[in-house]
Amino acid sequence: MSARDDELKAQLARAGIDSATAQAALDVDAILQVWRRKVFKREIGLRAISELGLDIELAELDVLMAVRAPSNEFGDATGEETMVSTVASRLAIDPSRASRLTSALIKRGFLCRAVSQQDARRAVLQLTDTGERAIAAVRSYKFMVLGSYLKGWTPEEIATFLPLLDRFSAWSESAACPSGPVVEEIAALRDTLNTPKRDT
Known part of the structure; x- marks a missing residue:
């Protein structure tokens, strides 16, 4: 050490x-x-795009996935109507960037605009058949790669790993609210940065 x-x-x-x-x-x-x-x-995403011969960029693939909103990634979002603002929110990107990306995908036939069933004044985004097939292929590719790796694990290893990974994934949220001696040490670190170093 x-x-x-x-x-x-x-x-x-x-x-x-x-x-x-x-x-x-x-x-x-x-x-x-x-x-x-x-x-x-984004090694797996790039490989999927390359090996499947898809004419899209990674950022565009993200947009297609946000419109598709698979439940294992977006939870309760499945089934909701998707607008440009929805894409921006799901991907945590600027609305203007989401607008540019969706417009490009519409021009190339991966997405289309439709009238909202909830509010006729509102336009929603939907995957075209081309977009659906692209997303289905990428998801199949990803899970074949991941599945081929995990098949070497025992059921006990997977049963142990998944809940621990889920538990660990929340660490950044709990780290945002430190307490006790950790708060004091963080304050001490801040003080060292604000204190000029003396020449010896």
Whole structure:
């Protein structure tokens, strides 16, 4: 372990985090950073687009998926009418960007505009047959790749992993509300950044 990690673990100890948990946090972070770089590159999405011969960009694929709104990704959104603002909300992007992307997909026949069944003054987005087939192919590709990897796991490993992954996925939300010694250590860190370093 490097001296920097030793210093970091000492800070964590002052925040009430024991050595074993601190090391686990370092190990988890290392794995997540490698994973984040791979996810950021969108390796599976790019491979799917390339190998399936789809004439779309990754951002456009995201829009199609947001319109399709599979329940395992968007939960209760399934079945709702989808507007440009809905796409922007589901993807957490600027409405003007969502508008540009949806317009491009409409021109190329992946999406179409329709009249809302709830409010005739409102236009909604729907997948065309081309869009439906593209999304179905990408989802099949993704789950074939993931399934082929997971088939090497035992049922017990999967049963253990999934609830733990779901539980871990909420850590950033709980991290937004630190308490106790952690708050004090964060304040101390802030003070060190605001205090000019003296020349020796």
